[in-house]
Amino acid sequence: MPKQPIYEELENRIQQLEQEKSEYEETQNELGKSINNYRTIFNAVNDAILIHNIQDGSFLDVNQKASELYGYTKEEILQLDVNALSVGIPPYTQAEAKAYILKAMQDGPQIFEWQGKKKNGALFWVEVNLKKSLLDGKECIIAVVRDISERKQNEEALRREGKKYRTIIQTATDGFWLADMQGKILESNDAYCRMSGYSQEELRSMCIPELDGLEKPDVVATKIQKIFQTGYDRFETKHRRKDGTLYDVEVSTQYLAIEEGYFVVFLRDITARKEAEDKLKSSIEEKNILLRELYHRTKNTLQVIRSMLVLQAATMPDNVQVQKLVTDTEQRILTISLVHQKLYQSQDLSRIALQDYLQELADLIIQSYLPAAQNISLSFESEPLFLLLDTAIPCGLVVNELLSNALKYAFPNNQSGQIVIRVSRNEAANIEVSVSDTGIGVSPGFDFEAQTTLGLQTVFAIAEKQLQGKVRFLTQKGVTCIFEFPDTLYSQRV
Template sequence: MLFIIWFPLIWPVIKPSQPDSLSMILSISYLFLDLIFLLGVTIVLFSENKKINVLPILLLALGIFLQVLGDMAYAYHVVVPNLEYLYFADLLYSSTSFFVILAIISYLNKINIDIRDYLSIYRKPLLYNDWISYLPLILVLFTYSLLLVTSPDAALIWGVGIIVTLVILRQVISLNEIRKAQITLKRNKEIISQRKAQLDFITSNMLDLISESDEKGVYKYVSPSSKQLLGYSSEDLLGKSMYDFIHPDDSEKVIESLKESQGIAEGMRIQYRYKNADGNYVWLETTGKPVFDEKGFRGFIYSSRDIRDQKKAAEFVKKSLKEKEALLREIHHRVNNNLQIISSLLSLQSDNVVDERDHELFVESQNRVRSMAMIHEKLYQSDSLNSINFSDYIETLLNSLIYDYTKDLGHIKLDLDIEKVDLNIETSVPCGLIINELVSNALKHAFPNGRPGKIMVKLHQDNDQFILEVGDDGIGYSEEEVPENEKKLGFNLVKSLLQQLDGSMEIQHGNGTVYRIVFSELKYQKRF
């Protein structure tokens, strides 16, 4: 375009300095070298980055434009020597170097700008922009009009011929590019249409509801499955706030969960009640993920599903567990009652026994039954049905034994050092029987004739093991008495219970007797 504007201005001057038309055309074509250079550099920039860097190209184009103007000014100076033409050409050449350097700096530092907001051409209607595509044709017509007002010669005819050729080539290339663009656009539209149809088919038939909301919770997208899940069409929910449909009692929980998810930029999962098209609230479980772009937080993408059946199943299981818990408490209560009845029967029967030794056997059996009954009593009274507070159980058992054997709590003192531990029923029963046997033996033999003394019981946990110490400061027994004592029923029962606990026992003699027992809590063995 610069050449066409400049041609009628410089041609009258440059014509006398050239010997023939071909030389003149070659001289004029020098101006195209800068444009070819600009085209080459632009191609390199595009192929290097695979995208348009607007700022470097804009600065380089401006520099080349000034270079062309400088060449024109210098051409005038060569034909008609004039210092003003020379100074003007030097200024333009200097400006060219300045803009080229700026283009290189912006390219190396990857500095770029978006000029679309500054060009009104991108904001005008399409019909207004169409005249630009006809600009080469207008210039051709203008050049041909020169033939009508001037005397045509060979150089002008050559120049017009070159321009006509360029315009035709440009139009052919443009038509080919438009055709390729139309084919690509049509193919892309078909692909997008197919994918959209496939997405609509999937979202319409899936059980989950896919939705997107902005940062305020307003729906931007709702999958067609909302009709099947909630009774709403997608259009019914678009543009509305999701909080308008959430149960008032669940709104605060949902808001806090979304805020926390946004703050940590991670997904969330929450269950809440949602009003359907019938006005009823249904339980939904929603998995949400916050979405961010270069401007920051832009909203959430959700996947929701109906969990009414799961809620009903969970409620049924909860109710069933409560019923079984009540039933289990009743079983423990009845076992305790039955054991108490057996203990009472033994007590009544012992009153009719004349022999002292036989009476003692009845009392020992009664205490053993009662020690087991206490465990079942503690179980149905506790919050947990699989373990009891064993320290509380030991204190109750010891007080009961002292009262039964002495009828007077004054001369026997208790020295208790019991760590607060919970033991399951599998461990509590044998451990309680062991304590019953050892304490009963001490009360019968360690403090004869009302001798004052002390019963010591210690229980501590060491990692996964328990250490139980039961002792007294009574008269003890000699080494000769040990084998005889070991033959007694009570001692044999203790050894049998130790095997059941997979424990070990150490007996310390001296000022009284101390039994040191080490055992672990038994694991529950499934019976069925």
């Protein structure tokens, strides 16, 4: 029997309802999953989230982090108002919170700092981000709250440190600048204000070239670039005071690679020091002039004595002993005079170059024995050593006696030969001088110390007594005398 149309329509309607039911159940299942996912995310975030009723500011929902942050359960928070979670005194009260909520509704998201209070009464700092949103089709305010207690503690520590260092800088006797990369002065201290005559307000409107009284702006810019590259510099320059006068400053500056980059600059007024240095230089120059004049006059006086001896000896041309005595004395005077001449010509008024002195002395002695010494060659080997006047004169006198003895006795009858002078510092750190000749030598068993001649007595007396050194003779292949002495007996006096 065929179905009646009404039954067919009823079956179709039943099938349609079953399909809609299935789709509804599936939608509800998906919605449940979404809500669970939302809740999971809601409770998993690290920031506290509190959802406010826009009418009275009460809480509609909070996440797990909010409970942990404030110390209340979710149910307890939902029964509280903002005042209970705040310090409760202006500007952190329910009234201020409602004002922020209203601004978030009207003007858009609001971010501000707030002082909260936990269940146990402990106060702490939070950063609050308010944003208007829709929940179940109704407008609400979502507050994302982040604990910034540690950041605030760090900021406070930095503030205290900054205050401490600012106090140190302001009480320092040296001037201080903080300048930007273009050389504009951002900060200064009282000490620099006193130096320059400008107020801190005036200095903040100025750049370094306006204060530098020595360098042009392009030179200052180049120096700033150099400090940026090297990180540090220290130099002297002149600055111009407000009244136009110049004064000397020592500048120490360091580049700080933070934010846009800054220069920390310390400035010291060294006008008094520079004046003292100039006076000292002038005094030293005057003393140098006097010392040179003294050396010059001493040399001239010795030359006068030498000339008088020569003139006196000329009155007794046949007296060999007198002539010999005058010649020996003349050479000794020459030895002393040459030291004063070297000091007079030198930049260093207390020391002379030993090599130059002994070389010139030896050449002068050789010349005084011409033509008898024309077949004798002289060679010189020396390290670059310097001696004080108190040591150089006795050293020269010893070399004079040794070289004169070699020229007198080592090469009879115009015999040819060689004399070698060597100067060095030995392993004991003493000055060592040797005078060697290739002459006829001495007879076996010759005792140098037992000789009564003035020359050898002078050698031992000066080398061992005055110079506190040692003397030894070698007699292989001629005669070699080696004497050594310390160069630390005297201190530099000029």
